Amino acid sequence: MAQSTRAMAHHHNHPSGTHAHDHDHAPAAAGEGTRRALIIALLLTGGFAIVEAVGGWMAGSLALLSDAGHMITDAAALGLALFADAVARRPPSKRASYGYGRAEVLAAFVNAIFMLAVVALIGIEAVRRLLTPTPVDGGVVTGIAAVGLAINLVAAWVLSRASGSLNARGALLHVMGDLLGSLAALVAGGVILATGWMPIDPILSLAVALLILRSTWQLLKQSTGVLMEGVPTHLDYDAIGRSLAALPGVADVHDLHIWNMSSEGVALSAHLSLARGDDWLALLAQAKRMLAAEYGIRHCTLQPTWPVPGAAKDDRKVIPVRPAR
Numbered sequence: 208m209a210q211s212t213r214a215m216a217h218h219h220n221h222p223s224g225t226h227a228h229d230h231d232h233a234p235a236a237a238g239e240g241t242r243r244a245l246i247i248a249l250l251l252t253g254g255f256a257i258v259e260a261v262g263g264w265m266a267g268s269l270a271l272l273s274d275a276g277h278m279i280t281d282a283a284a285l286g287l288a289l290f291a292d293a294v295a296r297r298p299p300s301k302r303a304s305y306g307y308g309r310a311e312v313l314a315a316f317v318n319a320i321f322m323l324a325v326v327a328l329i330g331i332e333a334v335r336r337l338l339t340p341t342p343v344d345g346g347v348v349t350g351i352a353a354v355g356l357a358i359n360l361v362a363a364w365v366l367s368r369a370s371g372s373l374n375a376r377g378a379l380l381h382v383m384g385d386l387l388g389s390l391a392a393l394v395a396g397g398v399i400l401a402t403g404w405m406p407i408d409p410i411l412s413l414a415v416a417l418l419i420l421r422s423t424w425q426l427l428k429q430s431t432g433v434l435m436e437g438v439p440t441h442l443d444y445d446a447i448g449r450s451l452a453a454l455p456g457v458a459d460v461h462d463l464h465i466w467n468m469s470s471e472g473v474a475l476s477a478h479l480s481l482a483r484g485d486d487w488l489a490l491l492a493q494a495k496r497m498l499a500a501e502y503g504i505r506h507c508t509l510q511p512t513w514p515v516p517g518a519a520k521d522d523r524k525v526i527p528v529r530p531a532r
Contacts, residue, residue: 244369253282266347274388281381284318315377319427333409348396355389384419436466456486476508
């Protein structure tokens, strides 16, 4: 749809009383339940990672060693998530007027980068072991993997009950990767005990690495989108523009921007050209209700543009195609 010159015009005058806000700058930190879940998962993951590393070294199992390295990385990621949550709960300041809610998004982004590095290391070592098979003690692998599977199931259950934030979902992703690693090690140990076929250990390690890579890539895309202030994936930019343009008294909509303030809080700003100058207060209330009810957007900044006296009337409703530059 073509965008008219009128729609692309920038009206950056802000007369007193016309720049209406509806928002709350309170930080979007995790709740007490999420913090408790992260602490429990950190203790379970960090504690067992040491046991698994020792057992993997004794048994000569890449599946156990890779899972132990994965769990150590996850323990560090969980610690980072707790730190980010503490930062996110800080109130807004003169230097951070929006607060620190994006700290959890940054932590999720860093966690995803760490996971990509872990996947690469597992893949390299798995290929090396396929080319040069290494003896593996199937009994030790099976016993340790079974305990690790139980611990990861408990940690995943705890985090799944508090996975409302991006930070908690990132931590759950790490634990689910650990769970898959323990399951793969358990299967590898069983196959080695039953058949003595050693290549199963690096093969299953590669399979787990690919599964982790898929989930990690999704987390990386999501956190990057928030940090780059992209339009949230669950919202339709054009549909929101059409809804605003369809409000009674709106002549056109321009400079429409929609972005995530944190992993969950969505913000919107737009300029609305009014057909008449006396409609603003009623229109503002109606726009706020519509954005909250239909799109879940409760943080909005709407700037009215008053009609110019003597100008020709034009009641066209211009639907925005892209943000004005």
